[in-house]
Structure formats: structure tokens, C-alpha cells
Amino acid sequence: MKQGFVKVAAVTPDIRVADVEFNKEQICRKMDEAAASGAKIIVFPELCVTGYTCSDLFTQDVLLDHAREVLTEIAAHTRDMDALVFVGAPLAVDGELYNVAAAMNHGKILGLTTKTFLPNYGEFYEMRQFREGPEKAREIEFDGEMVPFGPNILFTAKQMEHLIVAAEICEDVWSPVPPSIEAVREGATVIVNCSASDETIGKATYRESLIEGQSARLIAGYIYSNAGEGESTTDLVFGGHNLIAENGTILAESKRFENGIIYSEIDVNRLMSERRKNTTFKTAKERTLTRVPFDIEITETELTRVFPSRPFVPSENRERAKRCEEILTIQAMGLKKRLEHTHAKCAVVGISGGLDSTLALLVTAxxxxxxxxxxxxIISVTMPCFGTTDRTYNNACKMSLSLGAELREVPIAAAVMQHFKDIGHDPEDHSVTYENSQARERTQVIMDIANANGGMVIGTGDMSELALGWATYNGDHMSMYGVNASVPKTLVRHLVQYYADTTDDKELQEVLYDVLDTPVSPELLPPKDGKIAQKTEDLVGPYELHDFFLYYFLRFGYTPSKIYRIAKYSFAGEYDDETIYKWLRTFCWRFFAQQFKRSCLPDGPKVGTVALSPRGDWRMPSDACVASWMRDLEQVAR
Structure with a gap:
């Protein structure tokens, strides 16, 4: 519950058709199991108290009276349980029979949500026994208490402002306008579905896409509990296909044809952050739905859901290759348009033999x-200076020639030394002035070459460097079009790897593989024994950590303390807690302190959902203070 995580469960119990007592025992047993595992929202299938396939037995008082009695007993079973539980049952009201989802909490039935859309086609004939629920909720007497009855009852957690739960039943979500749409417009963040959907060829795939899509459309959590093996009778087979989704992502999915429980954690705070950012997500101006409070204890939720440690990089090879091809195409098409529009006669790329300039050159080609x-x-310019090593120099030259670019070499050491003399800087002082003078000299060289040849400078810096401000202001920070501006460092490596793996040019392939094997470095300090002396990740921290921090900070608005928590979970066995904490502090401080560099970035193509363009995805004051974010992180118990 802390930091917005709510553990939820979708349950398929063993049942016997029309054996109400047996079903009660199985429901209570599974309820105990889910609660013991920490689930705060527990969802059971449609009509599971009796079984969905009772057919005309639903007209029998024996079955209905026993079901009503048992519903009270199941509710009583939740007395000492810290959870909101939904159980499907038939319920006779005013001489009509309804299909309902009973919401229970701490021994009481809080509300009875009715099914809105009754299927009456194919193998379904619910209208033979049931009636559609009323248009609006009202109160009815149930077991001596007045209880809300009808569609779209909102169950609101007293202890957690944004945890608002609504139920719909099976066919409701298959309809053109599911009831959950109205519920979400009035604030529901989690939708539960008590379902009895039988299995036919291909239906599972459609069901999965339906729940995935509905959770995305609603920017909500969705818990789908389906009838299983014990329900199968006569002509129908039920597979217990349970699903838990969040904003378009399936968090957990059961194996079909096996009854059981699936769990995951829905991040309510993330959903609220997404809704706030999405201007097309419109809430209702007036509240018309019935709201029922429930109690739930705020506890630490043990996480079981996956937070990818490399969120920008697909883990599956085929998907990663597809992503790389798509990104390379987006980068190239963005640059193509700029070259066309400016009538550029050439493109100038400062090539160092490192990953970023390599990618920029490949995209330009x-x-x-x-x-x-x-x-x-394409004018490929290598500008050796104090920190250049033979390895990177040779790779830059070989790569440029392999790609068919014009290679120019402009040594800048003499110009930088003259500059040191002009400004009175001691060349033995290897401070930031020593480093930045080289970066700015290189930018001046390629800018002037572009001017002299009617061309434009292609920027090489990546998004991770921009996030950390790891760029020399008006040096490598500046260009006429930055093709890598929204590509994170962890993805740059895979893009170059993909190009190397798929090229037919064996010489180029060999060079690219060596570039991939070279430590990341700006090469601004003299080498030691001919090898790179300045390794970026030794100074600012591992880019795989910083990309993780950046993704969850920008994409979902996670607090530093929440990022720290999930980073410990995601990088377990790779980085210890102290290392993660250290570099997260660095990330927060640098991200705020270096915004002024991002406020005047050159144009560059957006390739993913996280980007830092001051004209698009991230608009932040250059002088914003980091104090509140540091305070949040410092409160974390290490």
C-alpha cells in the first residue's frame, strides 16, 4: 500500500455446479490463502457461489435461498480479513433475478453491483433467467442492512485517497460502452471483473487483448477473475483464464485449465500520475455515482511484479531487433527532412571512435x-587532441572510410594550447577548463567546416548525457540537428550492435564490434600507457542505473524514494544498496542543476515515450530547486 502499490488477487476456486455449501468452503479457503499472501483486493468469478452454468435451476428457490444465506456467511468470513473482496452470486430482488458481484469488507456486504449487459447469443442465454441491472444504484435491504444495489458503485478506501474500486461482470467489458468507462470518469482507479467466459479457439488471445486495451483506455488497473474447471458442464469448458493488467500492460496471467490464484501489485500512484499528464483523460464534472467507503490497513507491499532493469531495451531478441530498426529509421527520417528543408549540401559529423558519434554517423549514412x-x-571529421588514443582514432578513420564518407583530420592540440595561452590557463591544470576548451574547439571546427561547405553539423550527444548534463555547454552540447537526443545510452549500444550484426560489410562490422568493446570516455585527459585514462561511468556512475532512474522519474513521475525501492529490487545481485543510493543522489542533483543545458537544446527526433526536448516532453525551469526531491530520498531507511 505504501508508495501506491496495492497487492491484488484474481482467484478461480474449485466449485461444483449447484453445490452451494461446497462452493462456500472453497471460496473461503481461497480467500484465506489470498489474504495470507497480502492481497488487499480479492476477486472471484461470476456466479461462483452457485456456479454459472446452473441454467433453469436459477428459477428454483432452493438454490437462490441457499445462495443468499451463504453470501452472508462468506461476508462474515471476511470479518478479520484486511481486504476488499468481490464474489459473484445470483440475487432475487423484488421478484426479479439479478447477476451481482457482492463487495465485502470486514464482515459486511458493502454493495451489490449488478450486471448491465446480458449475453443472449450463441451458447449464452442469460436473459432466460436474469434481468439487466437498474440504470442507477439504489438501496435494498439485505440481511437486515440497507445495501447499495445497481451498476457502478464506487468503493473508496478511507486510508488511501486514490484507491477507488468499481466492478463490472463478464459481458460488460465486451460491450461497446462498458460500465467501467463511467466509473473511471468519476474517479475509479481499479476495475474488477467477475467473469464466466468459456473457452473456444482463439478466445483467450482476444480476451487478453480486450483487458489489456481496456486498462490502457481507462488508465486503470484491471483485475479479471474467470470461472474455471469445476464450472465446465454439458457443452461448455471453462479455463480459469485470470488476468491482472495496468494501463495497457498485463502484470499477471494464469495458466489456463488450472484453477488457482494469480497476484500482482497495481501502482495507483502511477495511474494518477498518468491521468494528470493526459489531457484527453476527462473526469466527470459532477459526481452521480454511489460511493461506499471501506477500510484497509496501509502496509508495506512486498513486490512481485517486474520492473525491467533496462526499461529502454526490450529483453527479447526479436523485439529488440525490431525496436532498433524502427529507431534507426525514425532518426534517419528526421534527419532526412532537415537536410531536405535546409538544402544542405553536406553533413558534418565529429567522429571520435566512441559509441555516440558512431551512431550519429550510421544514422547520417x-x-x-x-x-x-x-x-x-558526409564529412567525417576526426580531431585528435590530448586524450585521443590510437584505438579510437583508428576506429574513427576505418569506420568513416568503410561508410564511404569523406574523412578529414583536424588536429586541435595546437589551437587549444594557443587558447590556453590567450586566456592564461596552465596546461598542467587538468581542470574543467582544460577539458571544455577541447570540446568547444572541436565544435568550432565542425561548425566552420559546415559553413564552408554549405552543410550542417549533426549532433552526437545522447539523452542520458543530456539528463546528467554530461556535455560541454556550447561544445558537444550544440549542433544543427541532434539525431541521438532522445536515445538513452543503454539503447545506443544496442543500436550500434544491431547495425553491426546486420551489415554485410565485414570490415565495418569488425570496427563496430571494437567500438562496442571500448570504454565510454570523452577522452579529454591524456591517456596512461596509451590507454583511455578517463572513463565516464567512473565519474558519473553506471549509465544502466541512470537510465533506470531517468525512465521511472520522467515516464511515471516516481519519487526518488520509490525509484530507490524498485531499483534495489531490479538490480539485486548487480549493485548493492549503497551504490544505488549514491548514484541516485548524483542523478537527482545533476538532473536539476543541469537543466539550463537542456533548455536550449537543438532540434532532434523523438523516438520513445521518454524525451527531454524543452519544446515537447519536458519543460522545466532552469533554476528549479532539488531540495524537496533530496529530502524525499534522504528519508529512505538505508
Whole structure:
């Protein structure tokens, strides 16, 4: 419950058709199991008290009276249980029979949500026994208490402002306008569905896409509990296909044809953050739905859901290859448009032999191919200076020639030394001035070459560097089009790897593999024994950590303390808690302190859901203070 995580369960109990007493025992047993596992919302299938397939037995008082009696007993069983529980049952009201989901909490039935859409086609003939629920909820007497009865009853957690739960029943979600739409417009963040959906060929795939899509459309959590094996009778087979989804992502899915429980944690705070950002998500101006409070204890939720440690990089090889091809194409098409619009005669790329400039050069070559231009109009400029090693220099030269670009070498050491003399800087002082003078000299060189040749400078810096401000202001920070501006460092590596793996040019492939094997470095300090002396990740921290921090900070608005919590979980066995905490502090401090560099970024193509363009995804004051975020992180018990 803390930090917005709510553990939920979708349950398929063993049942016997029309054996109400047996079903009660199985429901209570599974309820105990789910509660013992920490589930705060527990959902059972449609009509599970009696069984969905009772058919005309639903007209028999023996079955209905026993079901009503047992419903009270199941509610009583929740007396000492810290959970909101939904159980499907038939209920006779005013001479009509309804299909309901009974919401229970701490021994009481809080509300009886009715099914709105009754299927009466194919194998379904619910209208033979049941009536559609009323248009609006009202109160009825149940076991001596007045209880809300009808559609879209909102169950609101007293102890957790944004935990608002609504129920719908099976066919409701298959309809053109599911009741959950109205419930969400009035604040529901979690939808439960008590279902009895039988199995036919291909139906499971459709069911999964339906629940996935509905949770995305509603920006909500969705818990779908389906009838299982014991329900199968006569012509129908039920598979117990349970699903837990959150905003378009399936968090947990059961194995079909096996009764049991699935669990996951719905992140209510994340849902609220997404809704606040989404201007097309419109809430109702007036509250018309019945709201019923329930009690639930705020506890630490043990996490079982997966938070990918490399969120920008698909883990599956085929999907990763598809993602890489798509991103390379987006980058190249963005640059293609800019080259066309400016009537540029050439493109100038400062090439260092590192990953970022390599990717920029590959993208430029792809853009030239798309334009039908000769790659010889790509001017690849290597600018060796104090920190350049033979390895990176040779790779830069070989790569440029393999791609058919014009290679130019402009040594800048003499110019930088003259600059040191002009400003009175001691060359033995290897401070930030020593480093940045080289970066700015390189930018001046390629800018002037572009001017002299009617071309434009292609930026090489990536999104991770921009997030940390790991760029020299008006040095490598500046270009005329930054093709890597929204590509994180962890993804840059995979894009170059993909290009290397798929190229037919064996010489280029060999060079790219060596680039991938080279430590990330700006090469601004003299090498030691001919090897790179300055390794970026030793100074600012591992990029795989920073990309993780960046993703969850920007994409979902997670607090630093929440990021720290999930990072410990995701990087268990890779980084210890102290290391994660150290670099998270660095990330927070640098992200705020370096915003002024992002406020004046050159144009560049957006490739993913996280981007830092000041004209698009991230608009932040350059002088914003980090104090509140640091305070949040410092409150974490280490």
C-alpha cells in the first residue's frame, strides 16, 4: 500500500455446479490463502457461489435461498480479513433475478453491483433467467442492512485517497460502452471483473487483448477473475483464464485449465500520475455515482511484479531487433527532412571512435541513402587532441572510410594550447577548463567546416548525457540537428550492435564490434600507457542505473524514494544498496542543476515515450530547486 502499490488477487476456486455449501468452503479457503499472501483486493468469478452454468435451476428457490444465506456467511468470513473482496452470486430482488458481484469488507456486504449487459447469443442465454441491472444504484435491504444495489458503485478506501474500486461482470467489458468507462470518469482507479467466459479457439488471445486495451483506455488497473474447471458442464469448458493488467500492460496471467490464484501489485500512484499528464483523460464534472467507503490497513507491499532493469531495451531478441530498426529509421527520417528543408549540401559529423558519434554517423549514412545522395558528401571529421588514443582514432578513420564518407583530420592540440595561452590557463591544470576548451574547439571546427561547405553539423550527444548534463555547454552540447537526443545510452549500444550484426560489410562490422568493446570516455585527459585514462561511468556512475532512474522519474513521475525501492529490487545481485543510493543522489542533483543545458537544446527526433526536448516532453525551469526531491530520498531507511 505504501508508495501506491496495492497487492491484488484474481482467484478461480474449485466449485461444483449447484453445490452451494461446497462452493462456500472453497471460496473461503481461497480467500484465506489470498489474504495470507497480502492481497488487499480479492476477486472471484461470476456466479461462483452457485456456479454459472446452473441454467433453469436459477428459477428454483432452493438454490437462490441457499445462495443468499451463504453470501452472508462468506461476508462474515471476511470479518478479520484486511481486504476488499468481490464474489459473484445470483440475487432475487423484488421478484426479479439479478447477476451481482457482492463487495465485502470486514464482515459486511458493502454493495451489490449488478450486471448491465446480458449475453443472449450463441451458447449464452442469460436473459432466460436474469434481468439487466437498474440504470442507477439504489438501496435494498439485505440481511437486515440497507445495501447499495445497481451498476457502478464506487468503493473508496478511507486510508488511501486514490484507491477507488468499481466492478463490472463478464459481458460488460465486451460491450461497446462498458460500465467501467463511467466509473473511471468519476474517479475509479481499479476495475474488477467477475467473469464466466468459456473457452473456444482463439478466445483467450482476444480476451487478453480486450483487458489489456481496456486498462490502457481507462488508465486503470484491471483485475479479471474467470470461472474455471469445476464450472465446465454439458457443452461448455471453462479455463480459469485470470488476468491482472495496468494501463495497457498485463502484470499477471494464469495458466489456463488450472484453477488457482494469480497476484500482482497495481501502482495507483502511477495511474494518477498518468491521468494528470493526459489531457484527453476527462473526469466527470459532477459526481452521480454511489460511493461506499471501506477500510484497509496501509502496509508495506512486498513486490512481485517486474520492473525491467533496462526499461529502454526490450529483453527479447526479436523485439529488440525490431525496436532498433524502427529507431534507426525514425532518426534517419528526421534527419532526412532537415537536410531536405535546409538544402544542405553536406553533413558534418565529429567522429571520435566512441559509441555516440558512431551512431550519429550510421544514422547520417542511412539518411543520405534515403535521399539518394552520395555518401561522399558526409564529412567525417576526426580531431585528435590530448586524450585521443590510437584505438579510437583508428576506429574513427576505418569506420568513416568503410561508410564511404569523406574523412578529414583536424588536429586541435595546437589551437587549444594557443587558447590556453590567450586566456592564461596552465596546461598542467587538468581542470574543467582544460577539458571544455577541447570540446568547444572541436565544435568550432565542425561548425566552420559546415559553413564552408554549405552543410550542417549533426549532433552526437545522447539523452542520458543530456539528463546528467554530461556535455560541454556550447561544445558537444550544440549542433544543427541532434539525431541521438532522445536515445538513452543503454539503447545506443544496442543500436550500434544491431547495425553491426546486420551489415554485410565485414570490415565495418569488425570496427563496430571494437567500438562496442571500448570504454565510454570523452577522452579529454591524456591517456596512461596509451590507454583511455578517463572513463565516464567512473565519474558519473553506471549509465544502466541512470537510465533506470531517468525512465521511472520522467515516464511515471516516481519519487526518488520509490525509484530507490524498485531499483534495489531490479538490480539485486548487480549493485548493492549503497551504490544505488549514491548514484541516485548524483542523478537527482545533476538532473536539476543541469537543466539550463537542456533548455536550449537543438532540434532532434523523438523516438520513445521518454524525451527531454524543452519544446515537447519536458519543460522545466532552469533554476528549479532539488531540495524537496533530496529530502524525499534522504528519508529512505538505508
Amino acid at each position: 542511412k539518411a543520405f541513402d534515403a535521399l539518394g545522395l552520395d555518401r561522399k558528401h
